[in-house]
């Protein structure tokens with residue numbers, strides 16, 4: 030039942046709203062055409078100097094983004110209206126703001142993110158905020174198909190839901206396998222979080238289906254709207270746990286007109302790397318510990334070698350000796366000069382080459398009568414250069430202090446038990462063994478923070494890059510000078526074309542070769558998100574982390590480095606943590622980075638899972654011992670959860686039958702299985718549904734999917750079959766959390782299939798188990 034009785038909306042009202050909405054679409058078309066024209070014009074602007082080029086670029090981008098946003102607003106342009114008390118009139122709320130003809134009056138459409146739109150989401154009969162009626166307007170294409178009214182003058186508290194009728198109809202709809210936006214039906218507790226201040230770390234804790242992901246994405250859109258300039262420059266990063274999850278949420282921000290956000294999984298946080306390798310949860314957990322910072326430091330120091338005994342190199346037939354103390358002194362000087370390994374290396378190299386040159390000079394000097402003094406400065410410089418170029422010397426230097434990339438440092442460390450032992454003095458052998466891995470294994474998501482940390486310790490030697498840029502510029506300058514020479518030379522030619530003459534004269538008289546080189550330099554037309562994605566030193570204006578409970582301490586360290594202002598939105602549920610590296614206490618992971626300077630908001634209403642299903646999951650939650658309360662489901666009724674005991678031999682076949690049956694109905698279907706059951710269930714289901722997919726890339730919009738609990742995290746499906754709940758409990762490193770995740774993925778139907786008796790945490794289902 031709606032919170033307050035909906036008015037029976039007469040047809041005349043529908044016709045009147047249709048008229049208004051049609052006018053809004055006319056305005057949208059006009060705005061789009063205008064923006065497209067301005068973009069077209071800007072593209073053809075003559076770019077006479079670098080500044081004009083930059084302006085042109087910015088204008089093209091601005092109007093281009095506007096066209097995209099206006100396009101995105103087409104579907105469901107207007108979401109509703111609020112009628113203000115005291116005859117303040119109606120204010121229409123939509124996906125985008127559209128001005129009215131009278132610039133002094135209300136806009137024709139208020140952007141849902143504008144402060145004026147707020148009462149649409151939070152006004153209640155008890156706190157009407159000057160609103161007498163809220164109307165949800167539902168459209169199909171450009172046609173108004175339904176109006177839902179709430180009168181807010183009763184003063185009597187209702188269910189606490191905003192626009193209940195519109196909300197329930199949105200929640201009952203079949204899922205498509207892609208998340209959609211919730212602009213029409215954002216709830217008050219969600220709105221408070223979406224509009225919360227951008228500064229500082231905001232943690233949003235909420236049970237399954239409470240809209241954490243939806244809220245996080247709408248908050249991103251809100252922040253981009255409210256702090257457009259800053260965030261357009263610095264960019265906004267949204268981090269999700271897996272590529273599947275990112276694909277699931279990928280449509281939401283573009284549908285809200287925002288395309289400039291960088292979405293990345295934990296394995297994609299190092300530019301140029303897509304780390305999808307697999308490893309044991311224990312290995313990932315060890316790599317996620319903050320202690321790895323010291324391990325990496327030690328691993329780097331271990332590569333700055335002082336030999337145990339003197340070493341000898343032969344330069345031009347002369348044996349030259351380098352004593353351990355020489356190397357040790359060079360190392361001390363280098364470490365003092367720069368704490369970063371690669372940047373300190375030139376100092377080390379210089380010191381060693383100096384020492385060897387001295388020995389060389391002494392050797393040569395001892396062979397002639399006048400001794401070393403016979404050699405003048407030029408001779409010594411020549412000998413020094415000879416030493417520096419010598420292959421033996423170079424290979425010695427590469428051994429004593431190699432140039433290291435993060436990839437090389439980690440590959441060498443993982444592959445060599447002796448190196449691991451040297452870098453982990455206080456570790457147990459069992460933990461050390463978890464780091465060991467043969468060369469050539471692919472990178473895993475847990476390696477990404479380590480590679481990035483290593484980069485911080487090694488320093489990036491960009492001298493080659495700078496030299497290349499310098500050469501490019503010199504070449505451009507030469508070309509520009511030649512162009513100018515030609516232009517000057519052509520002055521004596523009779524110019525008939527006035528325009529050309531003006532250009533030639535201005536080119537010759539006003540431009541220097543440098544200006545002209547700049548003019549020809551390629552412009553960086555990439556979006557902020559694209560530039561950020563390619564630059565590992567990029568720092569973001571805001572970072573949103575979803576399923577944040579899964580992040581390891583090392584992953585937190587990486588993210589905080591990418592967001593020095595600590596303007597972050599962190600959403601998750603510590604009762605759903607599946608990884609060993611993740612957390613069950615927010616304070617634990619945040620303390621090392623922000624102390625206690627973070628604020629907590631909670632979401633308490635479950636929009637996904639019907640109450641009957643949630644009742645089953647609640648017992649599992651209680652058993653986790655987190656003390657968290659299950660969220661309250663807004664939906665009741667529907668199909669009651671079912672359970673079946675299949676016997677061991679019949680499990681896969683029965684899972685296939687039930688899965689195929691459900692997949693034949695409308696909406697999406699997932700079978701959530703423990704790892705040991707995956708192959709058998711996929712094979713059985715494939716006989717009935719050849720379109721079955723499995724694994725991290727499985728896409729439920731294309732057919733039924735078979736997933737492990739971790740792969741199902743954050744996703745939802747109309748029908749869910751949990752196969753072998755005891756197996757889920759036994760095989761997961763946090764089995765209760767995995768089972769809780771699996772049970773709470775269903776929006777409509779839940780079936781549990783067990784080979785034997787149901788586990789005791791599912792006692793609630795025992796009565797229905799056949």
Ligand SMILES: Nc1ncnc2c1ncn2[C@@H]1O[C@H](COP(=O)(O)OP(=O)(O)OP(=O)(O)O)[C@@H](O)[C@H]1O
Pocket residue numbers: 196199200208209210211214215216219235236237238239240241242243244602605636637742743744745773
């Ligand atoms: N205000 C709302 N209006 C309409 N639908 C909503 C609303 N809030 C949430 N939903 C829907 O409820 C479902 C669950 O939302 P979401 O996935 O964001 O929850 P979650 O808290 O992230 O869940 P989980 O912890 O399981 O990942 C989604 O289909 C989402 O679109």
